[in-house]
Amino acid sequence: MSGLTQARVAIVGCGLVGRKRAQALGSSRLVAVADVDPSRAQALAADFPGCAAEAEWARAVARPDVDVVIVATTHDALAEVALAAVRAGKHVLVEKPGARRMAELAPVRDVARAGGLVVKVGFNHRQHPGIRQARAIVAEGTLGPVLYLRGRYGHGGRPGYEKEWRADPVRSGGGELLDQGVHLVDLARCFAGEFVETTAHLGRYYWDMPVEDNAFLLLKTAAGQVAWLHASWTEWKNLFCLEVFCRGGKLQVDGLGGSYGTERLTVYRMLPEMGPPETTVFEHAGPDASWTREFEELLAATRGEATSSAGIEDALAALAIVERAYAGEAA
Numbered sequence: 001m002s003g004l005t006q007a008r009v010a011i012v013g014c015g016l017v018g019r020k021r022a023q024a025l026g027s028s029r030l031v032a033v034a035d036v037d038p039s040r041a042q043a044l045a046a047d048f049p050g051c052a053a054e055a056e057w058a059r060a061v062a063r064p065d066v067d068v069v070i071v072a073t074t075h076d077a078l079a080e081v082a083l084a085a086v087r088a089g090k091h092v093l094v095e096k097p098g099a100r101r102m103a104e105l106a107p108v109r110d111v112a113r114a115g116g117l118v119v120k121v122g123f124n125h126r127q128h129p130g131i132r133q134a135r136a137i138v139a140e141g142t143l144g145p146v147l148y149l150r151g152r153y154g155h156g157g158r159p160g161y162e163k164e165w166r167a168d169p170v171r172s173g174g175g176e177l178l179d180q181g182v183h184l185v186d187l188a189r190c191f192a193g194e195f196v197e198t199t200a201h202l203g204r205y206y207w208d209m210p211v212e213d214n215a216f217l218l219l220k221t222a223a224g225q226v227a228w229l230h231a232s233w234t235e236w237k238n239l240f241c242l243e244v245f246c247r248g249g250k251l252q253v254d255g256l257g258g259s260y261g262t263e264r265l266t267v268y269r270m271l272p273e274m275g276p277p278e279t280t281v282f283e284h285a286g287p288d289a290s291w292t293r294e295f296e297e298l299l300a301a302t303r304g305e306a307t308s309s310a311g312i313e314d315a316l317a318a319l320a321i322v323e324r325a326y327a328g329e330a331a
Contacts, residue, residue, distance in 0.1 A: 003303030004067060004091070010060040012081050013072030014040040017095060017122075021070045022048065024291035028068075028299075034060040061085045068298065071095060072122075075178065076171045079104035086112040086119065093298050095122040097182045098315035100173025101323060109312045118301045120294070123186045123310040123318075127290035127297075130253040130265040131187065133282060134244060135308070137251060137267065138191060144247030146192050149227040151184040151242045154235025155259075157207060161233070167209035175211030177202060177322055181231030184242070185318045186310060188219060188227035191244050194317065195219040195227065200325035206234045217325060249277060257288050 007028045011018050014035035022030050022044060030048045034057035035041040045053040054060040061069050061084050069085035071078055071094040079099035085092045086108055098121045099105035112119045125131060137143060154176075165171045166179055177200075189195070197220040202212035213233040220226050238259045244251040249269040255261035263284040268277040297309040 004299045005303070007067040007091075007299060008065050009068045009070060010034070010063060010066040010090075011044070011070045011072060012057045012060060013070075013074075013077075013095075014044040015072065018070070018072035019044060020291050021072055021093070021295070024295055026292060026296065028295070031065055032060040032063055057081060058084060061090065062088050066090060068093065074165050074171050075100050075173045079108055082108045082119065083111065086115060086117050089115060089117070091118045091298065091302055093120045093122060093295065096124075096186070096310075096315065097121075097173075097178050097319060097322070098312065099319065100178070102316050102319045105312065105316055105319065109316065112312065118298060119312045120298045120301065120307075121310045121312060121315040122294065123183060123314065124290040124294045125183045125187060125256070126190060126308060126310060127293040128253075128256060128263060128288075129284040130255075130263045130282070131190075131242070132308070133265050133284075134242075134251040134253055135190060138244065138246065143249045143251070143267075143269065146225060147245045147247060148225055149188050149191055149229075149242070149244050151188060151227065151229045152232075152235075153180045153184050153240050154230070154232030155180075155238045156236040157213075157233050162207045162209040167207070167211055169211050172211060174322065174326060175202070175209070175215070176213055176231045176233045177215035177217075177325060179231070179233075181215045181217070181229065182318050182322060184227075184229040184231055185217070185219075185321050186314060187242060188229060189314065189317060192221055192225045192227060193223075194221060195321060196222050198321050198324040198328065200328050202325065202329045215325070217321075219321065257285075 010032040034054045041053040045051040069090045071081045082094040199218040201216045203214040207213045217229040242253045252266045255263045265282045267280045297307040
């Protein structure tokens, strides 16, 4: 399959995320959708002329007029659908975390690699403008090397949250660590590299459910850089904050738009005399374009271009950290 500048797309999973993905295709065309709830698939298809609502997801994935499959299901079906897609010769964008465990995702990597296919994993936070700008500043080296990171991310759930699929360990594979926490893990890897040590505490503080509603992680690289991360379903005011501490200053990204507040990057540059730093604030208002950028990067990857979006190896590395955290708690 040659590289793509636009694509014919099938989406499996027509909930909130599947709909966001459909709206972020740019000049590409949505040709088929499928969902365990046929009415959701039909509703999404109706918004895109010429799009078919397939009764079975396997039919959508196997269609000869599909170049790319987007998998936006619950966690228990992510790897199964992605594997069927690469076996059918399709490029894939599978939502984070890609699978419940590494063992589910590894076969997707192997089949895709053998077929020369691109698999990207939906860590769309990489494509938020504040994060992109912060990564560029770190890469240019003007603040010096990264020393450590601190990240917080959370929301407060909603009535009945303990009865939703995320509270079912069979369907979800875990709680808040696999939900929002895995985004923090992925971002920490973007700034600090690979982590070789994982210490975790997983708590159930409020929600009556068999999975954690809070995850506290302490990660360490071989060079001694540390990431201190907290993901929470008891963050009563929605919050996103990522701080990257460098030898010559600090980068702080707050907000993700919407209920998380306007996205801002604050750059604190230390002065030679120390004391209060030079402070510059960059505000990134407007609609969330991360979904569009991520899909564009998938297409770019099919053309052999370098991209900053998460690949399947990134997802496997994040899942390795998650598995170490769960294993440590169970020990």
